Amino acid sequence: MAKQHPASAEARSAGATIYSVAxxxxxxIATVSRVLQGATVVAEATRQKVxxxxxxxxxxxxxxxxxxxxxxxxxxxxxxxxxxGPYYAELLMGFEARAAELAQSVVLVLTNSRTDMAAAxxxxxxxxxxxxxxxxAAIPADLVRLLRAKKPVVVIAxxxxxxxxxxxxxxxxxxxxxxxxxxxxxxxRALFVGDPDSGPDIRNRYAGYLAAHxxxxxxxxxxxxxxxxxxDGTAFAQRLLAGEHEADALMCxxxxxxxxxxxxxxxxxxxxxxxIAIVGWDDVMTARYVRPGxxxxxxxxxxxxxxxxxxxxxLVGGESPRTYAQMLPTxxxxxxxxxxxxxx
Amino acid sequence: MAKQHPASAEARSAGATIYSVAxxxxxxIATVSRVLQGATVVAEATRQKVxxxxxxxxxxxxxxxxxxxxxxxxxxxxxxxxxxGPYYAELLMGFEARAAELAQSVVLVLTNSRTDMAAAxxxxxxxxxxxxxxxxAAIPADLVRLLRAKKPVVVIAxxxxxxxxxxxxxxxxxxxxxxxxxxxxxxxRALFVGDPDSGPDIRNRYAGYLAAHxxxxxxxxxxxxxxxxxxDGTAFAQRLLAGEHEADALMCxxxxxxxxxxxxxxxxxxxxxxxIAIVGWDDVMTARYVRPGxxxxxxxxxxxxxxxxxxxxxLVGGESPRTYAQMLPTxxxxxxxxxxxxxx
DNA sequence: CACGACTATGTAAGCGCTTACATTACGAAG
DNA sequence: CTTCGTAATGTAAGCGCTTACATAGTCGTG
Numbered sequence: 001m002a003k004q005h006p007a008s009a010e011a012r013s014a015g016a017t018i019y020s021v022a023x024x025x026x027x028x029i030a031t032v033s034r035v036l037q038g039a040t041v042v043a044e045a046t047r048q049k050v051x052x053x054x055x056x057x058x059x060x061x062x063x064x065x066x067x068x069x070x071x072x073x074x075x076x077x078x079x080x081x082x083x084x085g086p087y088y089a090e091l092l093m094g095f096e097a098r099a100a101e102l103a104q105s106v107v108l109v110l111t112n113s114r115t116d117m118a119a120a121x122x123x124x125x126x127x128x129x130x131x132x133x134x135x136x137a138a139i140p141a142d143l144v145r146l147l148r149a150k151k152p153v154v155v156i157a158x159x160x161x162x163x164x165x166x167x168x169x170x171x172x173x174x175x176x177x178x179x180x181x182x183x184x185x186x187x188x189r190a191l192f193v194g195d196p197d198s199g200p201d202i203r204n205r206y207a208g209y210l211a212a213h214x215x216x217x218x219x220x221x222x223x224x225x226x227x228x229x230x231x232d233g234t235a236f237a238q239r240l241l242a243g244e245h246e247a248d249a250l251m252c253x254x255x256x257x258x259x260x261x262x263x264x265x266x267x268x269x270x271x272x273x274x275x276i277a278i279v280g281w282d283d284v285m286t287a288r289y290v291r292p293g294x295x296x297x298x299x300x301x302x303x304x305x306x307x308x309x310x311x312x313x314x315l316v317g318g319e320s321p322r323t324y325a326q327m328l329p330t331x332x333x334x335x336x337x338x339x340x341x342x343x344x
Numbered sequence: 345m346a347k348q349h350p351a352s353a354e355a356r357s358a359g360a361t362i363y364s365v366a367x368x369x370x371x372x373i374a375t376v377s378r379v380l381q382g383a384t385v386v387a388e389a390t391r392q393k394v395x396x397x398x399x400x401x402x403x404x405x406x407x408x409x410x411x412x413x414x415x416x417x418x419x420x421x422x423x424x425x426x427x428x429g430p431y432y433a434e435l436l437m438g439f440e441a442r443a444a445e446l447a448q449s450v451v452l453v454l455t456n457s458r459t460d461m462a463a464a465x466x467x468x469x470x471x472x473x474x475x476x477x478x479x480x481a482a483i484p485a486d487l488v489r490l491l492r493a494k495k496p497v498v499v500i501a502x503x504x505x506x507x508x509x510x511x512x513x514x515x516x517x518x519x520x521x522x523x524x525x526x527x528x529x530x531x532x533r534a535l536f537v538g539d540p541d542s543g544p545d546i547r548n549r550y551a552g553y554l555a556a557h558x559x560x561x562x563x564x565x566x567x568x569x570x571x572x573x574x575x576d577g578t579a580f581a582q583r584l585l586a587g588e589h590e591a592d593a594l595m596c597x598x599x600x601x602x603x604x605x606x607x608x609x610x611x612x613x614x615x616x617x618x619x620i621a622i623v624g625w626d627d628v629m630t631a632r633y634v635r636p637g638x639x640x641x642x643x644x645x646x647x648x649x650x651x652x653x654x655x656x657x658x659l660v661g662g663e664s665p666r667t668y669a670q671m672l673p674t675x676x677x678x679x680x681x682x683x684x685x686x687x688x
Numbered sequence: 689c690a691c692g693a694c695t696a697t698g699t700a701a702g703c704g705c706t707t708a709c710a711t712t713a714c715g716a717a718g
Numbered sequence: 719c720t721t722c723g724t725a726a727t728g729t730a731a732g733c734g735c736t737t738a739c740a741t742a743g744t745c746g747t748g
Contacts, residue, residue, distance in 0.1 A: 015494065017704055028728045033706060040707095043726060060495065063471035064411035065704035068733045073408060075451070075471070083433040085629075093427050097457035100464070105471060107419070108452050113441035120444070127407035127419070127449060150359065151404065263633055285429075286630040289607055361734055372698045377736060384737095387696060409734035412703045 016057035025053035036061065075105040076312050077128035079121060082112040085256060086284050087301055088134070091156065094305025095132065102313045104129075125151055130312040132156055135166070135199065152315030156308050157201050158325075165321040167307045167328070169299040171201055174330040175208020175281075176215070178297055179251055181332070182277055183216055185339040187249035190277075192223045193236060193261070194253020202253050205281060209251055228253060233260030241268050248276055249339075255280035255287050255296055262290065262337065273339040283333050292342075293335030300328045360401035369397035380405065419449040420656050421472035423465060426456040429600060430628050431645055432478070435500065438649025439476065446657045448473075469495055474656040476500055479510065479543065496659030500652050501545050502669075509665040511651045511672070513643040515545055518674040519552020519625075520559070522641055523595055525676065526621055527560055529683040531593035534621075536567045537580060537605070538597020546597050549625060553595055572597060577604030585612050592620055593683075599624035599631050599640055606634065606681065617683040627677050636686075637679030644672045 022029040027046060034040045035050045042050075053059070067073050076099050080088050092108070099106045109124050111117045124131060130151055135158020153164050160166040182190055190213075196206040206223055213220035224245065226232040233256065239245060241264075252258035258280030262272050272278055272292060280287065280296040287294035307326065315321060336342050366373040371390060378384045379394045386394075397403070411417050420443050424432050436452070443450045453468050455461045468475060474495055479502020497508050504510040526534055534557075540550040550567055557564035568589065570576040577600065583589060585608075596602035602624030606616050616622055616636060624631065627642035651670065659665060680686050 019704080029705080030707075030729075031727060034727085037706080041725080046726080060466075060469050062412070062704055064408040064417060065733090066470075066706075067408035068406065068412055068704080068735085069706040071733065083427075083437050084430070086428070089427040089433040092452075093454060093457070096452060096454045100454075100457055105451050105453075105468070107449050108436075108440060109449075110437060110440045110444075113437070113444055122404075124449070125404050126410075259633055285628075286633050289603055289630050290633055291635065363734080373735080374699075374737075375697060378697085381736080385696075390696080406734055409703090410736075412705085413734080413736040415703065 015062075016059040018059075018061070021050065021053045021057055021059050024057055025049040072316075073105075073127055073129045074103065075107055075128045076309060077107045077109065077124045077131040078308075079109045079111060079124065079131060079133040081134060082110055085282075087254075087282055087299075090301040091134070091305040094302035094307075095309045096305075097302075098306035098309035099313075102309065104309070104313065106309075129316045130154075132308040132312055133158075135159070152312060152321070154308055154311050154315070154321075156304060157199070159200050160321075160323055160325050163321050163323075165311060165315070165323075166325040167304060167311060168200070168325050169301070169304055170327045170330050171204035172208045172211070174297050174332060175205040175251075176211040177208075177332055178279055178281075178295075179209040179212030180215065181295075181334070182249045182251060182279060182338055183212055183218065185249075185277060187277055187339070188218070189221075189247045190249035190251055191221055191245060191247040192251050192253075193226050193233075193257055194223060195225045195227065196223055198227070205251075205253060226253070226257060228256055230256055230260040233257040234264050237261040237264035237268075241265070241270075250276060250278045252278065252280045255282040255284045255294060258294055258296070258337075259284075259286055259290060262294070273337055277339045278337045287333075288335070290337075292337045295335045295338035295340070296333050297330050298333050299330045304328055359406075360403040362403075362405070365394065365397045365401055365403050368401055369393040416660075417449075417471055417473045418447065419451055419472045420653060421451045421453065421468045421475040422652075423453045423455060423468065423475060423477040425478060426454055429626075431598075431626055431643075434645040435478075435649040438646035438651075439653045440649075441646075442650035442653035443657075446653065448653070448657065450653075473660045474498075476652040476656055477502075479503070496656055496665070498652055498655050498659070498665075500648060501543070503544050504665075504667055504669050507665050507667075509655060509659070509667075510669040511648060511655060512544070512669050513645070513648055514671045514674050515548035516552045516555070518641050518676060519549040519595075520555040521552075521676055522623055522625075522639075523553045523556030524559065525639075525678070526593045526595060526623060526682055527556055527562065529593075529621060531621055531683070532562070533565075533591045534593035534595055535565055535589060535591040536595050536597075537570050537577075537601055538567060539569045539571065540567055542571070549595075549597060570597070570601060572601055574600055574604040577601040578608050581605040581608035581612075585609070585614075594620060594622045596622065596624045599626040599628045599638060602638055602640070602681075603628075603630055603634060606638070617681055621683045622681045631677075632679070634681075636681045639679045639682035639684070640677050641674050642677050643674045648672055 018029045018032050022032045027050060031042060031046060032050050035042050035047045078095055080092065083089055096106050107124060107128050109120050111120065114120045132154050135155035155164055155166045157168045158166050192206050192209045194202050196203040210220050224236060226236050250261060252261065258278050262278045266272060270276060280294050283296045283298035287296050334340055362373045362376050366376045371394060375386060375390060376394050379386045379391045422439055424436065427433055440450050451468060451472050453464050458464045476498050479499035499508055499510045501512045502510050536550050536553045538546050540547040554564045568580060570580050594605060596605065602622050606622045610616060614620060624638050624640040627640045631638035631640050678684055
């Protein structure tokens with residue numbers, strides 16, 4: 001009647017289970033579980049027997065079984081578009097580090113490699129307790145469903161909505177400061193290169209660009225649409241050289257764009273910042289290696305990732321979502337591409 | 345007697361289960377499972393009822409339960425030291441992309457953020473079917489235990505051992521070619537900067553450096569020990585400027601080292617490659633932005649990651665580990681820091 | 689019109705853990 | 719020598735799925 005060891009078979013070649021360990025050690029599975037979890041007290045002698053058995057059998061617990069029993073995955077999901085450039089990598093590092101401290105595994109999904117992002121997210125939701133999504137892409141409607149199903153979600157670099165919390169780095173004010181800095185060098189034909197509609201980050205940077213002009217009673221130009229890629233940077237630079245645009249300063253949506261533009265212009269004989277000032281955003285490694293050094297804005301990306309992991313954990317813990325975006329301060333990094341003189 | 349719905353409670357506020365969906369749709373849980381898995385045929389009408397119920401309840405399956413039932417985690421683990429620089433990020437992207445194609449989730453562990461790497465790996469093993477470890481660090485003994493427990497393991501950029509398979513990019517021959525290239529520019533005091541003992545990758549690059557000298561009947565120098573960081577690069581450059589070393593060429597273990605050295609020397613007025621040639625390894629983004637462009641070696645990092653994911657999947661599928669390291673070809677990228685004339 | 693072959697669905701037995709509750713063993717206290 | 723409290727361990731009931739096997743329907747044939 002009483003089933004004995006549902007999963008006996010002492011030596012199931014492929015896998016020791018808690019049952020085989022218990023058998024081997026001559027104790028019950030409850031005891032094995034207890035020594036492995038370390039929460040309850042177990043007699044020292046018993047504990048040793050169990051540990052020995054674990055060792056001898058090469059026992060590796062099945063996480064799924066534990067998750068099922070404790071009703072928690074003990075894992076956080078992170079959805080990023082991709083990982084090229086230091087930005088996402090740094091974000092991920094911050095996220096992972098904090099998750100590790102919180103004893104949460106991290107399951108990563110990169111959407112650029114997927115054909116069906118919604119499916120990927122749905123699938124992810126299946127194996128984590130909460131999900132952080134990088135928000136430059138539109139938030140897939142599926143996430144709303146997740147919410148209904150009570151999986152906490154936080155958007156990174158996005159805006160809060162429908163109970164989905166957001167964390168972000170400050171963009172508007174720093175952009176205003178950066179643009180102002182350039183304008184105060186006397187530049188009057190400053191162009192913004194990037195697509196404000198590609199996400200809240202860029203939108204706010206452009207807003208800062210506008211604000212800086214407004215502050216000085218200058219009129220700002222329409223943004224020059226470009227994606228955040230070297231290719232688009234080079235293409236724009238070419239158009240600029242061809243005379244399609246007129247500018248004495250370029251405020252680029254990120255460093256990659258700024259750098260590719262700068263190099264292309266320089267190779268064509270233009271002087272940066274003499275003929276044209278160029279500034280970027282992100283402070284990637286290259287920014288300090290090129291000549292002139294690229295003036296840019298450094299974001300606390302690592303901290304942003306950590307914050308996301310933190311919030312996820314607290315939301316899982318039952319806290320309710322904040323309705324305001326949590327902003328982390330950024331910092332203007334002035335080098336010489338903006339027209340400042342080299343410091344010596 | 346017959347337990348009816350162990351997890352009934354139609355509206356367990358927090359979570360719809362397969363039972364509530366079945367109830368709601370007026371079918372059995374088996375049917376729900378069938379339409380969700382899509383493997384078996386289900387009458388179209390029934391399928392719609394189920395789908396509707398899923399939608400209405402906002403049902404998200406519990407991955408752990410499925411994993412337990414199918415006895416597979418459907419996830420691959422990846423253990424990397426960190427993510428700074430493009431190398432690991434690219435590797436991860438390759439891994440993730442392939443894993444996605446294979447319908448495997450990826451659980452990431454970064455060891456630099458951990459105090460107890462062994463514990464992290466042990467914990468990871470709990471929730472994945474197989475693990476890929478980046479091998480520049482010594483392979484933790486725990487992994488051997490994993491092997492015993494039949495979790496496939498592959499080492500990336502390491503060497504095969506005890507049934508642990510390895511995948512790597514070719515280093516020796518390309519290093520020999522690169523060093524040869526520099527020597528053939530007539531340089532006679534070429535130094536290798538990097539620590540051959542820090543892992544098989546660097547060891548092989550140094551071996552290539554030695555081989556190139558041997559090929560030409562020249563005598564090679566001892567390596568200048570340095571870690572792969574900007575800091576160590578700058579420090580070495582300083583010592584070089586101070587006259588502690590004498591060299592007309594530098595073969596650096598990676599680009600980061602090469603770039604920081606190059607910039608430091610240039611800032612001190614040295615001419616590269618006039619006074620001294622410098623070459624690196626990795627072909628990071630900065631390598632093509634600096635002037636002179638950095639001559640370096642490009643590794644198929646993305647493919648390496650994909651290969652690791654592939655092998656993991658096949659090992660999980662029952663294939664037995666290969667005993668030879670699988671090598672991916674690398675490619676010499678000649679720019680001008682080696683002394684070549686700019687192509688115009 | 690009965691029968692066998694399918695089809696569509698339901699039943700129920702696990703998967704390998706955690707943990708509330710029950711049981712046993714042992715001393716201390718009365 | 720009982721009686722209890724306490725510490726150590728065992729028992730067994732899930733956790734939410736998948737899937738082999740059993741059970742109804744449905745038809746096409748002879």
